Every structure is written in structure tokens, then in C-alpha cells.
Amino acid sequence: MSSVIEDRLRELGHEVPEVPAAVAAYVPALRDGDYVYTAGQLPFVNGALPETGKVGAGDGLVSPERAEELAQLCALNALAAARGVIGSLDKISQVVKVTAFIASDPSFTGQPAVANGASMFLGRVFGDLGIHVRSAVGVAVLPLDAPVEIEFVFKIEE
Secondary structure, eight states: OOOHHHHHHHHTTOOOOOOOOOSSSSOSEEEETTEEEEOOBOOOBTTBOSOOSOBSSSTTSBOHHHHHHHHHHHHHHHHHHHHHHHSOGGGEEEEEEEEEEEEBOTTOOOHHHHHHHHHHHHHHHHGGGGOOEEEEEEESOOGGGOSEEEEEEEEEOO
């Protein structure tokens, strides 16, 4: 069965990955009525983090530009998690909320630009249905020393 959203992802050069395994006692996504809530998604690629550490400018830090790419990976993993509970990404009628956590160097204040990696990606994938509310929060550390972790809420229509 063909999926409009998965076809659009392929046009953008992406495939929906396998759902990343949970790293603790939780599920990657859960449907409640007309909504799917994801757990915090890390930027896993084939089960591994491509980068670790804090985001900022300077030696030994993950660059803001790279962190933006990692945020996009979080969004792609969220789509995998959502598909795992709803079967088809075409059922997503709205991206509702994105909450981005960025492990930040104390002097870094560019969290919104990092979160744009996920937000802009969702806009390219879903068009107007990808417009959402969002929070971008700097934190001291994230699980597995990930630079970025993002939660998503999707509205679903059958």
C-alpha cells in the first residue's frame, strides 16, 4: 500500500527507519483517542547516536548546525514511532506540538534554531499540516549524552 507521506519522505531523500528501541521502561509512542504522543526521541541512526555531548560554539562541542541535523533525525524517528502505532503516516492530520530539549553549553542560547531542524523538516513533509506549537529548552544533560531529544504530539484522523 502506497503512502503519500512516505512517498514525500523519499522525494526528500529519507526513508522511515525502524522504530528505535526504548532505552528504559516505556514505549516509543502511544495513541490516546485522536492523538499520538511520542516518548522523547533521540537522534539514533541504526541504533547508535551519531554525536554525543553539549551543543554550542567551540572545540569539543556539537555545532548548532549539526544539532539542527540531529533534531531532524529525532523527527524522523518520531514518525517511525507514530507509524508503529497507527500503521500509516497518512493518518496524521496535524503535527500539534514539538518539545525540544537541547543539551547546551552554559553560554549557548540558540535552542530555537536547533529545534528548527525538526520543525522545518515536518513542514517540508506535511506542508500546512506540519505547522505546530513548540518549546525549545536548554538542559544540562540528556540520556546517553545525546545533544538533542524531542517529543511530538500528532493528531490522527482515520
